[in-house]
Amino acid sequence: MLCWCVQNGWLIGLASSSTRRLVEQILNSLKIKKYFDVIVCGDEVINKKPAPDIYEKVLNLAGLKQNKAIAVEDSETGIKAAKAAGIFCYGYRNKSSGNQDLSSADGVIRNLKEIIEKRC
16 A cells, blocks of 8 residues: 555655654564655654644645645544544554544545545
8 A cells, every 4th residue: 555655646644643763663663664755753742642733743744735635543532633633534443443433534444445446
């Protein structure tokens, strides 16, 4: 999915509530950091999710308006943050996130490829 986004000119941003140190560690261990154009972490904003600060910072750094972005969130708190920033948000249902309430998302997906099918 990340390769497809890059090949098709999509900017990829990461808005994580985790610390920069942890995010960098994970991205480097998975060897996927190179795919992300913008990364903003929880220790780089004043207010964490569900406040919109982290998404607003990602948009600002990417030079994008809210209506040109899509968020994918696996938690109720993340969805609230994306929606508060004015971003269309998919709730991502996955086993590792537990039974999160994704009802406030604009749509719910179980596979990231569904975004391509729905948006293209």
